[in-house]
Amino acid sequence: MVPKKDYFDEKAAKWDSQIKDEVVLRLKNMIEELALSQGSKVLDLGTGxxxxxxxxxxxVGVSGLVVAMDFAPRMLAEARKKYHWSNLEFLEGEAENIPLPDQVIDEVVCNSAFPHFDNLWQAAKEMSRVLKSGGRVAVFHPHSREYVNELHAFLGGAVKNCMIPEEDVMRDIFSEAGFEKISIENTLQSYLLTGRKA
Structure with missing residues (x-):
């Protein structure tokens, strides 16, 4: 079976052409709803x-910083081609071992990537580790949990077992990682988990 990293690297060049306008609009709305603060440091985990x-x-504005991280080098290469802002950094690495110091990030956002991590529990702990106290995590998809899981099962191969766990399991994962005030919303057009680091 093709390893997950190779799976995404092989699709990197054509990835953007598969993202529909309505999905981009949903993502814009979700980011707006998060109301990120100007000047904050944000980790885009699984940036693709x-x-x-x-x-x-x-x-985040010019006083903020976005760290865009992914484990697939060709996906990152596509992002690097497009974006060259001074308040943007790129980082290659695994979600289970984020190459950042402790407590340096204000917000972790993770769009359409969480079920692809090999160890969901360890990934959540790493998100918590790099967040400052009171920092927020937001794990989301521009589709429902059911849609995402059915799509991955249908695609098979490297992503066939990449499932968003049920709500009680997700709460356990993030609670054990040190998050409080965990909220999960699952609608026809979006999935959103948020939590605050204690």
């Missing part, structure tokens, strides 16, 4: 080809 980058850079 960088669909969120312009939205995040605009939200």
């Amino acid at each position: 080809t960088g669909v969120l980058i312009p939205m995040l850079v605009g939200a």
